[in-house]
Amino acid sequence: MADATESLRRRNAAAVLRTLRYDGPASRAELALRTGLAKATVGTIAGGLEEAGVLRELEQVRSGERGRPGQRLTLADGRPVGVGFEVNVEYVSAVVLDLAGTPRWQVTRPVARVAAVAASLGALVDEVAARLAAEQLHPVGAAVALPGLVDGDDRTAVWTPNLDLTGTGVADAVDRAFGWDTRTRVVNDADCAALAELRLGAGRGAGDLLYLTGTVGIGAGIVSDGRLLRGARGFAGEVGHLPIGEAGAPCGCGRTGCWEASVGLHALLAAVGMDESGTPRETAAEVARRAADSEQVRAGVVRIGELLGRGLGIVSGVLDPERIVLGGYFVPLGDLVLAPAAAELDAAVALGGRGRPDLRLGELGTEAAATGAAERALDDVFTGTLDLLS
Numbered sequence: 001m002a003d004a005t006e007s008l009r010r011r012n013a014a015a016v017l018r019t020l021r022y023d024g025p026a027s028r029a030e031l032a033l034r035t036g037l038a039k040a041t042v043g044t045i046a047g048g049l050e051e052a053g054v055l056r057e058l059e060q061v062r063s064g065e066r067g068r069p070g071q072r073l074t075l076a077d078g079r080p081v082g083v084g085f086e087v088n089v090e091y092v093s094a095v096v097l098d099l100a101g102t103p104r105w106q107v108t109r110p111v112a113r114v115a116a117v118a119a120s121l122g123a124l125v126d127e128v129a130a131r132l133a134a135e136q137l138h139p140v141g142a143a144v145a146l147p148g149l150v151d152g153d154d155r156t157a158v159w160t161p162n163l164d165l166t167g168t169g170v171a172d173a174v175d176r177a178f179g180w181d182t183r184t185r186v187v188n189d190a191d192c193a194a195l196a197e198l199r200l201g202a203g204r205g206a207g208d209l210l211y212l213t214g215t216v217g218i219g220a221g222i223v224s225d226g227r228l229l230r231g232a233r234g235f236a237g238e239v240g241h242l243p244i245g246e247a248g249a250p251c252g253c254g255r256t257g258c259w260e261a262s263v264g265l266h267a268l269l270a271a272v273g274m275d276e277s278g279t280p281r282e283t284a285a286e287v288a289r290r291a292a293d294s295e296q297v298r299a300g301v302v303r304i305g306e307l308l309g310r311g312l313g314i315v316s317g318v319l320d321p322e323r324i325v326l327g328g329y330f331v332p333l334g335d336l337v338l339a340p341a342a343a344e345l346d347a348a349v350a351l352g353g354r355g356r357p358d359l360r361l362g363e364l365g366t367e368a369a370a371t372g373a374a375e376r377a378l379d380d381v382f383t384g385t386l387d388l389l390s
Contacts, residue, residue: 012037013045014384025058025074046073048389053079075100083142084373086189087121089114089162089216091279093370094128101200106367110279117163122173129177140386141377143185144170145192145369147217149235154185161253162217190237191228192372193327194221199375201363202325210321214328215280218260244311262307265329271300281366284329291336301333305340313348316357327362
């Protein structure tokens, strides 16, 4: 009986936290209306969350001509935070989000060699753990986004074609740094970025969303009816290795003709005759600058955009997304890549331009996947799995 009561209390607290996160500040009376909970229940929950430093009061509001004005509550800019990391071929990132979804801080570090990725992530994790302790921020969980397939346990990397990071080593390393036992999750990077753009970026308001990463690899995060679509084994979205690229193009996975071999970062650099210069976004920004003066560079980017749009047409024919968000290196290229991609997409979908999904550039930058990982780390709070009242 005690367990059932405790579970109900956590669920009720989570309902209050969710509506404050997604619907904004409210008085206790308004929270009762939003959640369907009794006013007394809301009052008890709110009092406990205020005492825990999770909620704070705003200015008073009067709901009518009579009676005392109600005190509006909002999520505190405070101690409970979610920590997200991304590990990729070219860089590692970290983002710390508070319960309101506000970044407390974020950082991206380039990685010079693929062999150094694991060590670079380890150093960043240690730095984040030390900084959180120094600033007295309380991490409720952490998640790591990586480019590959992750098992249903949300800890085991099954296949990382561009990195040697299979197994539970990444999750175990983060757990050790924070003094946890099997709390850290590992999540596909495109899924994380899709979640971040859906809640905080270019995907807001879209129920059915396709997010496409743009780094050395190409992956997709799929949102259906507002929820991430992971598939039977959590492997949905591995579009980069669909055989829809140029025939014969060699891929890092050992095969040829994969889509990412034609539209990934290395394909872009080959098309424009340039070398990498920093992170994928920094490299793409340099490509965009040179394209302003070079017809050859512009033509190379247009070719990538055409191959991108052609593949999006195939994927859209299966998923029928309301909106497509392009992330990663595609963002600094802007209309250079967006316009040819949209034209090819128009030609590919069954109804032409009338049936084309809304095609947009991502808003969250290089840290999109790490931001989504931090969001994922906070999910246990908003579902009532984790108790902030204890």
